[in-house]
Each structure stands twice: as C-alpha cells, then as structure tokens.
Amino acid sequence: MTRITADELARAKSILETITESYEHTVVGQAGLRQSLMIALMTGGHILLESVPGLAKTTAAKALADSVSASFKRIQCTPDLLPSDIIGSQVFDYATSSFSTQLGPVHANFVLLDEINRSSAKTQSAMLEAMQERQTTIGGEVFALPHPFLVLATQNPIEQEGTYHLPEAQLDRFLLKEVLDYPAFAEEIEILGRLESGVYDLPDDRDPSQPVDVAPSVTIDDVLFLQAITKRVFLDDSITNYIVSAVYVTRHAGQYIGEELAGCIEYGASPRASIAFSRAARARALLSGRDHVLPEDVKALRHVVLRHRIILNFEAIADNIVPETVIDAVFDAVQAP
Structure with a gap:
C-alpha cells in the first residue's frame, strides 16, 4: 500500500473542510453526529441513529447529501410498508402489454430510513440486501445501487408499541450507532436565531419562488477520492x-x-x-x-x-x-x- 502524499492529504483536507462548512451552514451543534456522518461517508458504511424526535436527524442527512451534490431519499417506515415500496417493482403497461421496472427510493446515494424498527421483518430483510450487497433484485433482475451509497436508519427509543426488534445480524451491519442528545442551551438559542434571521427556513415557511441558499459543495468524484484515500x-x-x-x-x-x-x-x-x-x-x-x-x-x-x-x-x-x-x-x- 502506497503512503499518502502531501498533495493528496492537502486535497483531502480541502474537501473535508468544504463539506463541513456546508453541513454547519444548516445544522447547529451535534458534533458527534457530524463526525459519524463524515466517517460513514468516507468509509462507505451505514449508520444507526437513535434519539427522540426533533433532533435534526433528517436535516443532518439532507445537509450532508446536499454538501456533496448527492441524491437523497427519505423513507418513513410503517408496519404495512412492503419491500417493493423500498426497492421498487414491476408495473404492467397496458399500452404495450409489457412490464416495466420502477426503481424504488432506495436507489439513491443517501437513504434515510425513518424509524426502521417499525417496518416488518420482511421489509428489513430487503434493506439488508441493499445495505450488504449494494444491489436490489426486482423480478429476478439485479439492479446495482449508486456509488456512493449510504443508509442512515433511525429508531425512536420512546415509543416501542408496534415496533419490530432489529435482529442482531442486521444491527451488526451498521458501521456505527450514534445516540443523539438534546442541544445545549446556547445551541438552541442559535437555532432560533437562524430561523429569525432567515439564514434558513422551516420547510413550511420557505417561499418556493426564492432561490435556496446553498453552501459550497463538492462532487461525487471528490467523495470517491476520499473513500479511496481513507483506505490508504x-x-x-x-x-x-x-x-x-x-x-x-x-x-x-x-x-x-x-x-x-x-x-x-x-x-x-x-x-x-x-x-x-x-x-x-x-x-x-x-x-x-x-x-x-x-x-x-x-x-x-x-x-x-x-x-x-x-x-x-x-x-x-x-x-x-x-x-x-x-x-x-x-x-x-x-x-x-
């Protein structure tokens, strides 16, 4: 294995600083979550997030995806969620009398599985294939997932009624498990201050006619460079x-x-x-x-x-x-x- 050169280290530092700047433009505090997300991005691993509602899990995942110009999908897990709702299915076209494949939301660079323990064991097993094999199977045909591919699964430790326990075999496939806590007093003041000043808006308050203020981002090629250099x-x-x-x-x-x-x-x-x-x-x-x-x-x-x-x-x-x-x-x- 060749050692990392000074130029490569400088490029990696520049990319990481740009991602961090873009991420912190949206998310206040949660330093542990930021580190875990960055590590997952650099290694191609998956993260299990545990916290009460309202601690910016979705916001953080979306902010990281935006910072690297990657596609992002959010899936709300429920007991009646089917594997086909996640990986996709074959749809019959009456006009042509043939089937066409419709890919599901898992076919994205960043996938947020909200409250994964609310989905059934069968749906969890479909996600297991996607996480481990980096592919899905629809109608006997294999579809590769995009690269990079990162799953961020959340579970709520408060409400356990109507949930399905995550088996140890699936837990073991998450690279990291991050447990989030409430923001510090000063951080919560900063959150409200940003909302008041218009630095960012809640989705319900955003004017769709106005351009979105996007912080500097990097490319997918930069992410692939980070993943390659991390191994060295x-x-x-x-x-x-x-x-x-x-x-x-x-x-x-x-x-x-x-x-x-x-x-x-x-x-x-x-x-x-x-x-x-x-x-x-x-x-x-x-x-x-x-x-x-x-x-x-x-x-x-x-x-x-x-x-x-x-x-x-x-x-x-x-x-x-x-x-x-x-x-x-x-x-x-x-x-x-």
Missing part, C-alpha cells in the same frame, strides 16, 4: 493488536473486567467490530489531518462502534446498565500501545 491511511500492527484485543475482551470479559460487569454480557462483539474499528479509525485520522491512526482514534470511537454489537442480558437491562459502562470497562482493561 496507515494502520500500525500495534494499533491492529489494540483493536483485536479490545474486541476479544468483549467475548471473554470474565477474565478481564470482573464478574459483575462480565455477567451483564450475553454476547460479545463479532469480528465485524474489529473491521469497523479499522475502517472508522482510518477515517477519523484523516478527519484530523493525519495519514496514520493513533490509539486515541480507536478509543474515541469505542461507543459508536460497540454499543450496538455488545448484547446485554435481561438482568443488566433491568438494572439499567448501559452498554457504554461495559465498553469503558473493556477499554480500561486493555493496554494501549
């Missing part, structure tokens, strides 16, 4: 051992973090967690302007990579023990290089 960020063998050691401890926790916390773990993380750490840490290093990964990159990503991969048992959930507590104990038990 240097990952030392000592960092690889650090990653694998942490993931290994989640599967043999009793030997490292004490019986009480170890007893909370039903299942540890799979090798996909190690792969996710490797990919995400490279992206975070590049976001920081570096061509090499540091142990701090891995540790900073521990919650977003592992919180949906470590499965706690019923007793831990009943005692209000959260995955982050176990994850912190795991990393405290592993010696950083």
